Amino acid sequence: GDSVTQMEGPVTLSEEAFLTINCTYTATGYPSLFWYVQYPGEGLQLLLKATKADDKGSNKGFEATYRKETTSFHLEKGSVQVSDSAVYFCDLNGKLTFGQGTILTVHP
Amino acid sequence: EAGVVQSPRYKIIEKKQPVAFWCNPISGHNTLYWYLQNLGQGPELLIRYENEEAVDDSQLPKDRFSAERLKGVDSTLKIQPAELGDSAVYLCASSPSSGASTDTQYFGPGTRLTVL
Numbered sequence: 001g002d003s004v005t006q007m008e009g010p011v012t013l014s015e016e017a018f019l020t021i022n023c024t025y026t027a028t029g030y031p032s033l034f035w036y037v038q039y040p041g042e043g044l045q046l047l048l049k050a051t052k053a054d055d056k057g058s059n060k061g062f063e064a065t066y067r068k069e070t071t072s073f074h075l076e077k078g079s080v081q082v083s084d085s086a087v088y089f090c091d092l093n094g095k096l097t098f099g100q101g102t103i104l105t106v107h108p
Numbered sequence: 109e110a111g112v113v114q115s116p117r118y119k120i121i122e123k124k125q126p127v128a129f130w131c132n133p134i135s136g137h138n139t140l141y142w143y144l145q146n147l148g149q150g151p152e153l154l155i156r157y158e159n160e161e162a163v164d165d166s167q168l169p170k171d172r173f174s175a176e177r178l179k180g181v182d183s184t185l186k187i188q189p190a191e192l193g194d195s196a197v198y199l200c201a202s203s204p205s206s207g208a209s210t211d212t213q214y215f216g217p218g219t220r221l222t223v224l
Binding site: 036042044 | 112148149150151152153199201210211212213214215216217218
């Protein structure tokens with residue numbers, strides 16, 4: 001069945017470091033791919049999405065490219081900030097399933 | 109534009125008591141979701157509504173959980189009786205159209221339930 005496999009955490013980085021959180025998917029057809037973020041004490045919110053192959057979603061300095069050839073949607077940010085500390089969820093929409101997420105902690 | 113509203117934000121009850129959560133989705137959103145999120149885990153879908161119809165309730169424990177979405181707007185999730193293992197955050201989300209795979213879900217802040 002359709003599923004996503006997300007990099008396990010937690011991930012701990014220093015401020016201004018480069019971030020990659022891996023997400024690969026298995027799906028029939030052409031799913032839409034999403035990254036959601038959950039800041040401490042808050043509900044989930046959409047970070048970015050891509051609805052077709054080669055699309056790049058971007059928001060708040062984060063980027064992810066929908067790569068059909070590698071079935072991946074890795075999340076990247078060139079320079080993380082303390083305020084990026086949160087839990088990140090890769091989502092294969094249509095299945096409404098979320099993995100356990102990746103906890104990111106950024107230290108000053 | 110107002111976001112998804114949930115109440116209460118926090119609820120503490122004793123086991124075997126009933127509890128209800130309320131959700132008001134974003135205006136005009138046809139699809140409404142209830143999720144359960146345990147500590148350190150991702151959300152797990154309990155039920156999805158399209159307008160007033162429950163189109164996916166396969167993960168809802170129907171022996172103690174019930175939900176309704178009268179008039180296709182607000183929704184209520186009930187647990188009766190609550191058990192210790194029900195302690196979690198209950199999230200409500202909505203999306204514009206009928207569960208299209210391109211739809212973004214908009215989440216409320218959640219209700220944190222503690223069962224003692």
